[in-house]
Amino acid sequence: MVRKLGQHSLLSEEDHEALLALPYQLQSLDSGKYIIREGDRATRCCVLLSGFAYRHKIANDGNRQIVSIHMAGDLIDLQNSILIIADHSVQALGNVEVAFINHRDILALAEARPAVARAFWKDTLVDGSIFREWIANVGRRDARTRTAYLLCEFALRQEAADLGERGSYWLPMTQEQLANALGLTPVHVNRTLQSIEAEGFISRDKRSVTIGDWEKLRALGDFNADYLHLEPMDETDVHPSRDMSR
């Protein structure tokens, strides 16, 4: 289970074991439960073992903005291991199993093992890359494109996390949550989904989405997968200390 983490944060030699040896604490949470709350002084971070979760911020008019979505295997909340005060909340999306790990253990491990530190760092960098993409998505695309984009991202990330295939998957969120992620209103998300469906890009059954033609949806969503940095097994990455020579 926790080896998801090891796999995910790219193959650092055999400090794999050191990662697995981290003391953790299992917990299952019901849908909607908070994992971290904005303003908290978090003392631990967590790995999603199963289910989904999302991070969000609340504007003072009460509007939410979801800033990222996470799926099994993701390491959330690494930021709080250094930043101390949570600047956003993390909430379970459906029922969820998480492993909590203490910050000091994370930091100690990072200090002892540069390759692990680097893996954490990379994870944070990829996170950042996704954030940037979301800024562009929310800031510069119209509702259809934006929505199609999110559908693509979801498809690919689920595939990458071995949770299904890109052609057809289960979208674990309500339309209201989608709206909060896309910077739209629930009503408009509904209409947008319908219009995307009506034109044959996808078909829906309850919350499951089937993509008719990946390439067409990709084009509609102006989607380019580069930002996900999904090929971590790049040869230059396998031996972090050796690749210095490159």
Next chain:
Amino acid sequence: MVRKLGQHSLLSEEDHEALLALPYQLQSLDSGKYIIREGDRATRCCVLLSGFAYRHKIANDGNRQIVSIHMAGDLIDLQNSILIIADHSVQALGNVEVAFINHRDILALAEARPAVARAFWKDTLVDGSIFREWIANVGRRDARTRTAYLLCEFALRQEAADLGERGSYWLPMTQEQLANALGLTPVHVNRTLQSIEAEGFISRDKRSVTIGDWEKLRALGDFNADYLHLEPMDETDVHPSRDMSR
């Protein structure tokens, strides 16, 4: 000059010197010059010594979205030290002096000195926090609020970087660039600025902005500075190895 970097990435004991000893390569660039271009395989990252720069992405309809703005002392492009392929471009905003540092030197230093690695990591985390805030800004606020927000962020960051005081500063961007950062059109940015000025929140003279009442502007912009994580000298951070006990 490069000691800005040392100062910025929080006080790591005397591997300060190691940072200063990094081999670098100075360069001055004219306004609009690219520092990194999307799709490049970057082999170095850079420190902004003077001036401003911004990172942006281009949607396929040609629209730009600026995803962050950087000022003197900022370490940009740390991401490319690990992610290899740039997922966005960085461009000079006005004339700029930069110091380029080779990735492998950065990585080698990070490997040798955990405290430095941690500082880099923290820098990346703060970056991420700002990205999240921008997602919320662009996704959930109307034009006035959004604009006021950016004005606040700029004020505070310039102050924090010792480039001026929050009450009055020089905004180095055109309204078109502002629009690209805010997810609006230039025309609308213009009108929005005028309306904010007309109601006395700020006054403008060319591109310099003077804030009438900080607290009012802060409220208008729904601004909360926490996400900038500006107090890096937190006691738990000074001695990274010792704070394990906390």
Next chain:
DNA sequence: CGCCGGTTTGAGTCCATTCAAGAGGAGTGG
């Protein structure tokens, strides 16, 4: 002086929002 990039203004349009109400499903309790 005349060009040029940036800012300003106006008018009309459209995309997304708001408000409001109805339909469908899942779960609960009688």
Next chain:
DNA sequence: CCACTCCTCTTGAATGGACTCAAACCGGCG
């Protein structure tokens, strides 16, 4: 098994905020 509630999804109509297109203005600079 049905009635009832709650939540999510769906639909309609009206409003409005931001966009588009276009032209004028302004200051700096060659």
